[in-house]
Amino acid sequence: MARDVVLKVENVWKYFGSVIALKDINLEVYRGELLVLLGPSGSGKSTLLRIIAGLEKPTKGHVYMDGEDITDLPPYRRDTSMVFQSLALFPNMTVYDNVAYGLKIRKIPKDEIDRRVDEILELVKIKELKDRKVTKLSGGQRQRVAIARSLVLHPKVLLLDEPLGALDLKLRKELHVELKRLHEEIGNTWIFVTHDQEEALTLADRIGIMNNGMLEQVGDKWDLYEKPATRFVAEFIGETNLITGKVKEIYEKYIVISWKNINIIAPRVSGVDRGSEVAVSIRPENISIGSKPITQREGTNIYKGEIVDEIFKGSYVTYYVRLKNGEVIRATVLSKDAEYDVEDQIYIYWDYDKGVTITD
Amino acid sequence: MSEEKGLSQITNNTTKNLIKLIRYVLGNIPGFIYILIMFYVPIAILFAISLTKPSKYVVSWEFTIENYVKVFTEATYYRILWNTFLIVAVATILLIIVAYPIAYYLARVAPNIGDRLLLFTIIPVEINYLIRIYAWRVILGENGFLNMLLISLGIIQKPLTIFFYSWFAVVIVIIHEYLPYVVVPFYLNLRGIPREIYEAAMDLGASRLQILKTITLPLSKPGLLSVIFIVFIPTLGEFAIPSLVGGQTGLMLGNLIDRYLSQFNLAIGATLSFFLLLFSILVSIIMIRIFGYEALYAR
Amino acid sequence: MPNETIKNKLIKWSLTAYTIIVIGFFIYFPIAILYIYSVNNTPYFIPEWRGFTLQWFMKIFERSDLINSIWNSLVIALLVTSVSMAMGIPPSFYLVRRKGKIRDIYFLYLMIPFIIPWIIIGVADFIFFWYMGIEKSLLTAALAHIVYSIPLIVVIITPRIYSLDPSIEEASMDLGADELTTFRKVTFPLIFPSIASAAIITFAWSFDNFIISYFTLGNELTWPVWIFSVIGKVPRIMPVINAMSVIIITLSSIAIYTLAKKGLTELF
Numbered sequence: 001m002a003r004d005v006v007l008k009v010e011n012v013w014k015y016f017g018s019v020i021a022l023k024d025i026n027l028e029v030y031r032g033e034l035l036v037l038l039g040p041s042g043s044g045k046s047t048l049l050r051i052i053a054g055l056e057k058p059t060k061g062h063v064y065m066d067g068e069d070i071t072d073l074p075p076y077r078r079d080t081s082m083v084f085q086s087l088a089l090f091p092n093m094t095v096y097d098n099v100a101y102g103l104k105i106r107k108i109p110k111d112e113i114d115r116r117v118d119e120i121l122e123l124v125k126i127k128e129l130k131d132r133k134v135t136k137l138s139g140g141q142r143q144r145v146a147i148a149r150s151l152v153l154h155p156k157v158l159l160l161d162e163p164l165g166a167l168d169l170k171l172r173k174e175l176h177v178e179l180k181r182l183h184e185e186i187g188n189t190w191i192f193v194t195h196d197q198e199e200a201l202t203l204a205d206r207i208g209i210m211n212n213g214m215l216e217q218v219g220d221k222w223d224l225y226e227k228p229a230t231r232f233v234a235e236f237i238g239e240t241n242l243i244t245g246k247v248k249e250i251y252e253k254y255i256v257i258s259w260k261n262i263n264i265i266a267p268r269v270s271g272v273d274r275g276s277e278v279a280v281s282i283r284p285e286n287i288s289i290g291s292k293p294i295t296q297r298e299g300t301n302i303y304k305g306e307i308v309d310e311i312f313k314g315s316y317v318t319y320y321v322r323l324k325n326g327e328v329i330r331a332t333v334l335s336k337d338a339e340y341d342v343e344d345q346i347y348i349y350w351d352y353d354k355g356v357t358i359t360d
Numbered sequence: 361m362s363e364e365k366g367l368s369q370i371t372n373n374t375t376k377n378l379i380k381l382i383r384y385v386l387g388n389i390p391g392f393i394y395i396l397i398m399f400y401v402p403i404a405i406l407f408a409i410s411l412t413k414p415s416k417y418v419v420s421w422e423f424t425i426e427n428y429v430k431v432f433t434e435a436t437y438y439r440i441l442w443n444t445f446l447i448v449a450v451a452t453i454l455l456i457i458v459a460y461p462i463a464y465y466l467a468r469v470a471p472n473i474g475d476r477l478l479l480f481t482i483i484p485v486e487i488n489y490l491i492r493i494y495a496w497r498v499i500l501g502e503n504g505f506l507n508m509l510l511i512s513l514g515i516i517q518k519p520l521t522i523f524f525y526s527w528f529a530v531v532i533v534i535i536h537e538y539l540p541y542v543v544v545p546f547y548l549n550l551r552g553i554p555r556e557i558y559e560a561a562m563d564l565g566a567s568r569l570q571i572l573k574t575i576t577l578p579l580s581k582p583g584l585l586s587v588i589f590i591v592f593i594p595t596l597g598e599f600a601i602p603s604l605v606g607g608q609t610g611l612m613l614g615n616l617i618d619r620y621l622s623q624f625n626l627a628i629g630a631t632l633s634f635f636l637l638l639f640s641i642l643v644s645i646i647m648i649r650i651f652g653y654e655a656l657y658a659r
Numbered sequence: 660m661p662n663e664t665i666k667n668k669l670i671k672w673s674l675t676a677y678t679i680i681v682i683g684f685f686i687y688f689p690i691a692i693l694y695i696y697s698v699n700n701t702p703y704f705i706p707e708w709r710g711f712t713l714q715w716f717m718k719i720f721e722r723s724d725l726i727n728s729i730w731n732s733l734v735i736a737l738l739v740t741s742v743s744m745a746m747g748i749p750p751s752f753y754l755v756r757r758k759g760k761i762r763d764i765y766f767l768y769l770m771i772p773f774i775i776p777w778i779i780i781g782v783a784d785f786i787f788f789w790y791m792g793i794e795k796s797l798l799t800a801a802l803a804h805i806v807y808s809i810p811l812i813v814v815i816i817t818p819r820i821y822s823l824d825p826s827i828e829e830a831s832m833d834l835g836a837d838e839l840t841t842f843r844k845v846t847f848p849l850i851f852p853s854i855a856s857a858a859i860i861t862f863a864w865s866f867d868n869f870i871i872s873y874f875t876l877g878n879e880l881t882w883p884v885w886i887f888s889v890i891g892k893v894p895r896i897m898p899v900i901n902a903m904s905v906i907i908i909t910l911s912s913i914a915i916y917t918l919a920k921k922g923l924t925e926l927f
Contacts, residue, residue, distance in 0.1 A: 626789075
């Protein structure tokens with residue numbers, strides 16, 4: 001399916017002195033989507049955002065907007081607008097002056113400014129604070145001002161750099177819902193940077209996972225969750241058991257991996273040779289537990305093990321199961337089905353197809 | 361038992377607070393009394409004497425407000441008062457205009473070396489200021505550097521006398537004297553503005569000049585307040601500079617006060633001093649009213 | 660866009676040039692003059708090079724009045740610094756740690772001598788000493804200096820105490836240290852940099868102060884007042900003052916620079 005690409009990042013590298021901040025980033029952003037760049041701090045996600053905004057110049061590579069090369073354009077010549085981590089509200093101005101700032105700079109007539117500011121303040125629900133000084137606002141209100149200040153310019157692409165970072169959890173959750181609504185109502189393209197995977201999963205249409213200056217994988221949340229391309233992605237999104245071993249045998253659909261004296265069968269992927277090292281990611285909720293081995297069931301990995309720990313997490317329980325090779329596997333079970341105790345000898349099993357073979 | 365313990369805890373705390381309070385009081389008493397005896401009592405005496413009939417070497421103790429009326433009605437006084445205000449106002453405004461770009465340069469253009477450069481701006485200030493005033497006599501004098509330079513450049517034919525022993529010389533030397541003190545508060549002020557604020561303005565479409573006008577300058581207001589306190593008010597009482605380079609046109613209030621004190625005409629001297637005190641406090645109050653109290657603490 | 664880069668470069672270069680020219684002319688030019696004339700072989704400030712000489716430096720030792728005045732200034736500055744530190748540090752703590760009306764009034768009480776022109780302190784104390792029949796001397800000048808240096812110290816130290824996290828002291832006391840030990844081992848080391856810079860600034864200020872000394876000194880003069888008394892009246896002495904100034908400038912610049920390098924940047 002060919003999608004309408006509004007912004008394209010092509011082979012972008014960024015060095016700060018001898019430190020590599022970004023390595024060969026390629027990214028296509030679709031019109032109207034909310035893309036979240038997710039990664040730990042120092043992964044380069046903010047740098048990438050600043051390059052898109054024009055606040056940094058890439059060392060190598062190009063940025064295109066609607067096919068036009070904007071790599072060398074200063075921020076004020078780009079149809080992007082940024083919401084900063086610190087919000088960077090102008091402390092000497094009122095809410096109105098902050099929001100109207102970009103419009104005044106563009107010499108738009110006063111009555112139109114008023115109209116547009118009112119409209120946007122209405123949208124972010126802070127119209128009554130119009131004449132308040134921004135230094136006299138609460139965290140959530142400041143947040144809304146910052147977003148309104150950018151949105152009022154109707155940017156093609158709105159960039160948000162961890163704008164909720166300073167807020168407490170409850171307020172963040174409220175604002176997630178708000179942001180989602182705003183995005184749907186306005187319908188322009190948003191790129192949102194965060195290190196919080198829950199935030200990413202809540203907001204995103206698609207997520208780009210960044211690590212060590214590289215864009216590891218871009219996709220919708222189900223793709224990332226079910227088909228992680230790299231070990232980092234598998235571990236970063238949700239919980240997983242990551243098993244690494246050497247490929248022993250290769251069949252038409254499956255491969256056999258030797259993992260410390262245990263054989264594991266996982267789906268075959270291209271580029272796998274006998275003897276090469278691969279990883280298999282199995283989500284804890286895909287692993288079942290039984291007190292008896294389910295023999296003769298086709299396409300299932302079955303192992304005997306002992307429960308060494310259990311952690312109650314409300315609606316489900318995570319069991320830590322030690323296999324005979326000494327390794328521990330996590331399996332989660334709904335609380336109502338959690339009938340085992342520590343030191344119980346049990347069997348764990350999962351379908352071959354539930355494993356994801358990763359070759360990075 | 362636990363109740364008892366709680367009670368003893370409370371008394372314990374009260375005792376502790378009391379001890380703390382006593383310690384504060386004891387620690388503050390010397391300073392308090394010192395300032396009282398060496399400042400407020402002398403100011404009270406000064407004020408009392410300013411209300412007496414002028415008489416040399418003695419205080420007449422005949423009360424009158426004549427002195428204050430005189431100061432505003434007799435040309436000898438109010439001309440110099442006005443002159444003082446004018447010199448100081450012009451010097452302050454020029455200082456702000458001259459110093460602001462330097463502070464801007466140190467804080468925004470060369471932030472990595474700003475601190476070190478600032479040091480080089482400040483070091484000379486720690487040098488005796490009378491000798492530096494004298495150095496300006498050498499530069500601005502009739503046969504001084506400036507005249508020689510202008511003559512050798514063919515701009516003027518014979519030495520100009522306007523540079524020296526004038527209003528102009530006083531202003532120049534005040535600028536020299538106070539330039540670092542004006543750069544520093546603006547510098548600290550500008551450094552305190554987060555980079556993201558500028559980036560946000562740029563991102564919203566503002567050019568360099570527009571950012572300066574809409575963001576940087578308005579946010580420099582606390583620096584302006586410091587300048588009023590650091591330059592404007594102290595120079596109102598300047599005495600050495602006008603004495604050494606001021607001549608007739610550069611006479612200031614300080615010279616007048618000195619003249620009356622050295623003649624032991626204390627009543628007039630006291631009146632002028634007390635007027636200066638009131639005026640300084642008035643300016644301070646106005647500044648705090650305009651810029652807000654918290655600006656006093658703003659660095 | 661190359662256009663933008665050129666414009667930015669242009670702004671940068673013109674600001675650099677401006678800074679160098681202004682600082683050079685207004686601040687370093689007169690100082691350079693002092694240095695040049697301290698080794699120029701002429702007692703007059705004629706714009707002419709008459710050859711290198713060290714005679715003005717030698718002549719410093721022939722002027723006992725000059726040496727005396729330097730000595731007097733040092734004594735006063737030392738006295739002023741130690742006394743006003745003792746009286747300025749406790750109020751600093753009080754002003755930071757307490758809140759309320761009394762505190763605010765006390766703050767104003769201490770700050771008024773600080774914000775007004777120095778000449779007022781000089782004149783008020785001049786009249787005070789005269790009225791009380793106290794003979795003016797080095798001591799009376801030092802007493803007048805302290806009126807200004809107490810609030811000066813408060814102004815330098817309070818921001819540092821403000822930035823001090825009170826929980827650090829609480830933690831120390833919680834760990835069993837009594838208040839005195841806490842102050843010695845925790846609070847004092849933390850505020851030491853500001854105390855040190857307060858001491859240095861007070862010393863330099865007192866050493867350099869002219870106007871208060873001018874009104875409150877007796878027959879013994881301090882260095883600035885002595886200079887004032889000879890400027891323009893004893894022409895042949897000017898190069899000697901130059902030489903002495905060059906010595907002071909050089910020594911104090913080195914001292915400030917080393918201190919600043921060691922991290923006492925809050926000197927300013």
